[in-house]
Amino acid sequence: MTFHIEELSEPIEDLPANWPVLGGKDLAHGGITVYRRERVRMEDGTEADREYTLHPGAVGALVYDEERDVVLSLCQYRHPVRRLLWELPAGLLDAEGETPLEAVKRELYEEAHLAAKRWNVLADYYNTAGSSNEAMRVFLARGIAPADGEQFERQGEEKSLRPAWLDRTMLTDAVLAGKVGSGAMVVGTLALATALSLPDGLDGLRPGNAPWSARPF
Incomplete structure (x- = not known):
């Protein structure tokens, strides 16, 4: 399979996006952060778990x-x-x-x-x-x-x-x-x-x- 790589000429900028969240729960709470698991639906329609840390910045x-x-x-x-x-x-x-x-x-x-x-x-x-x-x-x-x-x-x-x-x-x-x-x-x-x-x-x-x-x- 050959992947097509675009050559962009417009201004470069990260774009907002949001895969649908089907459910989730907090796995652990720390003094600063929360460790969370969420079930998301990806662009091809399949589902996957995503585990990540919530941080205040x-x-x-x-x-x-x-x-x-x-x-x-x-x-x-x-x-x-x-x-x-x-x-x-x-x-x-x-x-x-x-x-x-x-x-x-x-x-x-x-x-x-x-x-x-x-x-x-x-x-x-x-x-x-x-x-x-x-x-x-x-x-x-x-x-x-x-x-x-x-x-x-x-x-x-x-x-x-x-x-x-x-x-x-x-x-x-x-x-x-x-x-x-x-x-x-x-x-x-x-x-x-x-x-x-x-x-x-x-x-x-x-x-x-x-x-x-x-x-x-």
């Missing part, structure tokens, strides 16, 4: 000091992969009524006691679309200054966070070499490098409050 901030060409990162232990990972300041969209932009500002304050004057969207993506509905938005934060008020008191595993300013070029090289593997860090670093290479540069990025179809607010 998350936001991250790529904090960029343009004058020094450095990126803020937090080194954090991640037990599932048994690694200390260089990551972006980030957190869950789990506060009722909080927009993604409000959430990322809060996370930057809590994890690094910093505030930013300029916010743009670098990238939106699904972490593991085959097994979870988790969506991630990576923001670009510029015009960095110490946050007002008292420093947030870290609890639990966050006490061991190690903040550091990383040279952007060295960070990009580390991502391409497979030495830095946190999803938001990889996506944000490469998106920043791409944006800097375009004619409009960082001015061509979406504003911080740009619509987000995966997590409409």
